[in-house]
Amino acid sequence: MLTREDCLQADLQDPLAPLKQRFELPDGVIYLDGNSLGVMPKSARVRSAEVIEQEWGVGLIRSWNTADWFALPARLGNKLGRLIGANEDEVVITDTTSLNLFKALAAALRIQQQARPQRRVIVSERDNFPTDLYMIQGMIDFLQQGYELRLIDDETPLEAALDEDVAVLLLSHVNYRTGAMYDMASVTALAHQYGALTIWDLAHAAGAVPVDLNAAQADFAVGCTYKYLNGGPGSPAFIWVPPRHQDRFWQPLSGWWGHQRPFDMAVAYEPANGIRRFLCGTQPIVSMSLIECGLDVALEADMEAVRTKSLALTDLFIELVETRCKDHPLTLITPRDHDQRGSHASFRHPEGFAVMQALIARGVIGDYREPEVLRFGITPLYLGYADVWDAVDTLKDILDTRSWDKPEFKQRTSVT
Amino acid sequence: MLTREDCLQADLQDPLAPLKQRFELPDGVIYLDGNSLGVMPKSARVRSAEVIEQEWGVGLIRSWNTADWFALPARLGNKLGRLIGANEDEVVITDTTSLNLFKALAAALRIQQQARPQRRVIVSERDNFPTDLYMIQGMIDFLQQGYELRLIDDETPLEAALDEDVAVLLLSHVNYRTGAMYDMASVTALAHQYGALTIWDLAHAAGAVPVDLNAAQADFAVGCTYKYLNGGPGSPAFIWVPPRHQDRFWQPLSGWWGHQRPFDMAVAYEPANGIRRFLCGTQPIVSMSLIECGLDVALEADMEAVRTKSLALTDLFIELVETRCKDHPLTLITPRDHDQRGSHASFRHPEGFAVMQALIARGVIGDYREPEVLRFGITPLYLGYADVWDAVDTLKDILDTRSWDKPEFKQRTSVT
Numbered sequence: 153m154l155t156r157e158d159c160l161q162a163d164l165q166d167p168l169a170p171l172k173q174r175f176e177l178p179d180g181v182i183y184l185d186g187n188s189l190g191v192m193p194k195s196a197r198v199r200s201a202e203v204i205e206q207e208w209g210v211g212l213i214r215s216w217n218t219a220d221w222f223a224l225p226a227r228l229g230n231k232l233g234r235l236i237g238a239n240e241d242e243v244v245i246t247d248t249t250s251l252n253l254f255k256a257l258a259a260a261l262r263i264q265q266q267a268r269p270q271r272r273v274i275v276s277e278r279d280n281f282p283t284d285l286y287m288i289q290g291m292i293d294f295l296q297q298g299y300e301l302r303l304i305d306d307e308t309p310l311e312a313a314l315d316e317d318v319a320v321l322l323l324s325h326v327n328y329r330t331g332a333m334y335d336m337a338s339v340t341a342l343a344h345q346y347g348a349l350t351i352w353d354l355a356h357a358a359g360a361v362p363v364d365l366n367a368a369q370a371d372f373a374v375g376c377t378y379k380y381l382n383g384g385p386g387s388p389a390f391i392w393v394p395p396r397h398q399d400r401f402w403q404p405l406s407g408w409w410g411h412q413r414p415f416d417m418a419v420a421y422e423p424a425n426g427i428r429r430f431l432c433g434t435q436p437i438v439s440m441s442l443i444e445c446g447l448d449v450a451l452e453a454d455m456e457a458v459r460t461k462s463l464a465l466t467d468l469f470i471e472l473v474e475t476r477c478k479d480h481p482l483t484l485i486t487p488r489d490h491d492q493r494g495s496h497a498s499f500r501h502p503e504g505f506a507v508m509q510a511l512i513a514r515g516v517i518g519d520y521r522e523p524e525v526l527r528f529g530i531t532p533l534y535l536g537y538a539d540v541w542d543a544v545d546t547l548k549d550i551l552d553t554r555s556w557d558k559p560e561f562k563q564r565t566s567v568t
Numbered sequence: 569m570l571t572r573e574d575c576l577q578a579d580l581q582d583p584l585a586p587l588k589q590r591f592e593l594p595d596g597v598i599y600l601d602g603n604s605l606g607v608m609p610k611s612a613r614v615r616s617a618e619v620i621e622q623e624w625g626v627g628l629i630r631s632w633n634t635a636d637w638f639a640l641p642a643r644l645g646n647k648l649g650r651l652i653g654a655n656e657d658e659v660v661i662t663d664t665t666s667l668n669l670f671k672a673l674a675a676a677l678r679i680q681q682q683a684r685p686q687r688r689v690i691v692s693e694r695d696n697f698p699t700d701l702y703m704i705q706g707m708i709d710f711l712q713q714g715y716e717l718r719l720i721d722d723e724t725p726l727e728a729a730l731d732e733d734v735a736v737l738l739l740s741h742v743n744y745r746t747g748a749m750y751d752m753a754s755v756t757a758l759a760h761q762y763g764a765l766t767i768w769d770l771a772h773a774a775g776a777v778p779v780d781l782n783a784a785q786a787d788f789a790v791g792c793t794y795k796y797l798n799g800g801p802g803s804p805a806f807i808w809v810p811p812r813h814q815d816r817f818w819q820p821l822s823g824w825w826g827h828q829r830p831f832d833m834a835v836a837y838e839p840a841n842g843i844r845r846f847l848c849g850t851q852p853i854v855s856m857s858l859i860e861c862g863l864d865v866a867l868e869a870d871m872e873a874v875r876t877k878s879l880a881l882t883d884l885f886i887e888l889v890e891t892r893c894k895d896h897p898l899t900l901i902t903p904r905d906h907d908q909r910g911s912h913a914s915f916r917h918p919e920g921f922a923v924m925q926a927l928i929a930r931g932v933i934g935d936y937r938e939p940e941v942l943r944f945g946i947t948p949l950y951l952g953y954a955d956v957w958d959a960v961d962t963l964k965d966i967l968d969t970r971s972w973d974k975p976e977f978k979q980r981t982s983v984t
Contacts, residue, residue, distance in 0.1 A: 176621075176625045176626075178625070178626045178628070181628075183628060185628065185629045188629050189624075189628055189629045189632075191625075191628065192620065192621070192624050192625040196620060196624075196625075197620065197621060200616055200617075200620050200854070201616075204608065204612060204613065204616050204800070204858075205592075205608070205613060207801070208605075208608050208612075208800055208801050209592045209594070209607075209608040209612075210592075210594045212594070212597070212599060212601065212605055212607065212933065213601045213604050213605045213933060213935065214928070214933070215801070216605075221801060221802075247663070247664070247667070247849075248663070248823065248848060248849025248850055248851075249849055249850075250821070250823030250824070250825075250848050250849035251663070251667065251821060251823070251848060251849060254820075254821060258710060262710075278835055281824075281833075282824050282827070282830070282833050282834065282835070282837075283823045283824035283825075283849060285835055285836075285837070286822045286823055286824055286826075286827065286837040287821070287822065287823060289822065289836070289837045290818070290819075290820040290821060290822030290823075290837065291820055293818070293820065293822075294674060294678075294711075294820035295710075295711070296713075297712075303835070329833075376850075378850070384620070384624055384852075384853070384854055385623070385624050385631070385637060385852075385853035385854065386637075386850040386851045386852045386853040386854075386856070387852055387854075388852060389849070402706070402709070403706075404670075404706040404707055404709065404710035405666070405667060405670060405703075405706060406702045406703065406705065406706030406709075407664065407666030407667070407699045407702055407703060407706075408666070408697075408698050408699035408702055409666075410702075411698070411702065414698070415938070416938060417697075417698050417745075417937065417938050418698065419694055419698070419701055419719070420701075420705070421701070421702040421705045421706065432664060432666050432667060433663075433664025433665055433666035433667060433699060433805070434664055434665075434792075434794070434802040435664075435802045436800075436801075436802045436803055436804060436852040436854075436855030436856070437800070437801035437802040437855070438616070438800055438801065438802075438803075438852075438854050438855045438858065439852030439853070439854045439855040439856075440802070440852070440855075442620075442854065512630070517628065517629060517630070519629065521833065522831070522832060522833050
């Protein structure tokens with residue numbers, strides 16, 4: 153596929169192409185950052201007016217019952233669960249990914265404390281998204297029970313990090329920077345061989361790649377709704393806990409929403425049976441409600457078709473960059489092997505930051521990640537083949553003309 | 569003030585009356601539940617369209633910088649701080665009240681661990697809002713360091729509960745059920761005499777009564793934005809930490825938003841200087857943004873004028889109920905003394921639940937709290953004297969005609 157005309161032809165034959173109409177896409181933008189903040193489903197406009205003007209403005213407190221706000225975390229959790237191989241009543245949408253990691257880690261450590269009480273090592277990855285590492289460090293420091301964090305990296309592969317001291321293995325299914333993807337089933341099986349429990353961070357996986365948590369026999373999972381699921385900026389996150397672990401421990405963020413009968417106003421905490429005990433406090437209903445708009449579009453698409461298109465678009469993107477921009481110092485850091493890749497492609501470039509600012513100024517929005525990494529998210533629900541052509545065309549022009557080499561593109565004010 | 573005409577006259581002379589126009593109030597409703605979910609500021613309609621359609625829909629990822637989403641927790645926190653006696657950079661809006669309690673309690677316990685390491689008692693109140701008690705219980709269970717919860721109640725007054733074993737005193741400034749209010753300064757001083765640190769839950773105080781955290785020399789405070797501050801359903805909560813405590817400990821919910829340089833993507837957690845270390849993960853931007861609408865109206869009103877009107881309306885409400893409904897078994901459980909009362913009034917009635925459902929069916933919306941309590945929130949920004957008259961008039965009619973005595977009003981389906 154080497155011409156723009158070829159790409160247009162591919163778009164015409166794309167079974168997912170009609171879904172693009174379900175999203176609001178600003179004029180003049182090719183959006184390759186749906187893995188940081190997904191775009192707005194058109195239905196969010198109507199839904200937000202309903203929630204804000206009707207449910208809040210008119211329904212007021214009555215909407216906890218009449219608009220069923222109370223059920224939102226579980227109801228939307230069940231919808232989301234269908235995208236990640238979860239059964240009913242295994243997922244709630246609530247709080248943030250960081251906080252859900254804390255709950256999952258607390259539960260996993262407590263289960264191990266009962267089953268394998270001498271274990272004090274939590275394994276994660278040096279290149280994991282920082283908040284995963286920070287939440288582990290916060291818990292270790294807080295518990296003061298001799299836990300330690302062991303990081304896998306180039307020198308210490310996973311196999312070398314696992315041993316009889318490991319209580320928990322906490323990994324991101326798809327790496328936020330490189331796009332590298334683990335085989336969840338085999339890694340989980342390996343961890344279980346060593347007696348470790350697994351926690352999977354699905355931030356860059358849910359809605360992006362096929363995930364089957366139950367088939368993989370994973371132990372816990374958390375993730376984000378505002379990336380590939382298009383839930384809106386900072387929309388609440390999710391946590392998955394299978395029934396075999398749900399009732400074994402009440403996680404320490406035990407607010408009233410996790411109580412078995414929250415409106416009894418009882419003095420003693422009594423954890424709800426099942427997944428509801430992973431709830432804590434009152435959720436931001438407006439942001440929470442809008443998640444449903446994105447979930448509904450995602451559920452219309454066949455996940456295997458999404459994966460097929462994601463791989464095709466990513467292959468195309470890599471091929472076009474490597475052929476059309478071959479005179480420039482771009483180095484692919486994303487695995488080429490389909491089985492080891494999520495849904496984004498990342499290249500290093502010595503002036504990566506400035507190149508990305510120049511791209512954004514031209515309407516090709518990806519993002520920059522330390523160090524030197526240009527990251528391009530591939531979102532099959534609203535990206536087409538010609539979009540990929542045009543994005544690379546703009547990148548080639550910026551590199552050929554060195555138009556990134558301007559002071560305004562080198563100023564580090566960006567925060568995301 | 570004994571006639572409806574008197575009430576209408578009082579409304580005409582009310583300096584806060586014009587603010588009522590800033591809120592959306594549904595037809596046929598007298599809303600006495602603003603202490604559970606505040607009403608919608610009219611500006612929320614425009615603001616939500618901006619945030620959703622422009623900032624998310626068009627700005628997309630760029631809005632973290634261009635719409636300054638990144639600064640929202642601190643910027644709105646500073647606005648809120650002016651209502652509770654906080655200085656700049658002492659408040660952030662983030663997460664939920666329950667989670668902020670966990671952070672405050674973790675920090676307070678760690679400070680005590682260094683200063684007074686033998687202390688293992690956390691004092692709270694049996695009648696505190698349950699989530700406060702549940703978060704304490706969750707932390708005690710999780711830490712396994714021998715902490716215990718000691719509850720003050722009718723048999724154990726505050727003075728009897730404080731001793732040299734107490735690490736932390738955690739109280740609600742205004743009780744959610746009775747409306748009883750503590751004198752924050754004297755209670756804090758008493759706690760400090762015993763070497764205990766204080767955490768104040770301002771859920772029913774912020775925006776409702778004058779609060780001066782710094783004058784009271786409080787140690788930590790948390791609270792809610794969706795009640796008297798009209799932030800929207802489940803809008804994120806706040807936490808206040810004064811500079812003398814801010815940098816003494818990094819609280820264990822140490823996500824990337826609390827890092828000194830979150831976008832360095834460093835492996836090691838380095839807590840931000842100041843109040844930002846009490847942030848954890850990415851916040852729900854739509855729900856967060858709408859908080860500003862309510863804050864802006866609250867900041868227009870003089871807090872002393874709000875308090876004066878609150879007391880006048882509550883006095884009127886109590887007087888009218890006790891005179892006009894005197895033949896019915898209603899018992900005031902709210903303190904009559906102005907110094908000991910927040911901004912709601914509660915009455916017990918043996919059929920409280922059914923009476924409240926009958927009131928709601930007639931458009932007088934208060935709420936019910938176990939056991940047998942009819943709770944009426946008084947919100948001076950949008951309630952007037954004639955509203956109070958009309959509410960009591962409806963209550964009197966329902967009681968006189970026993971119209972609460974119907975099966976549909978006795979069915980316990982309400983969740984809030």
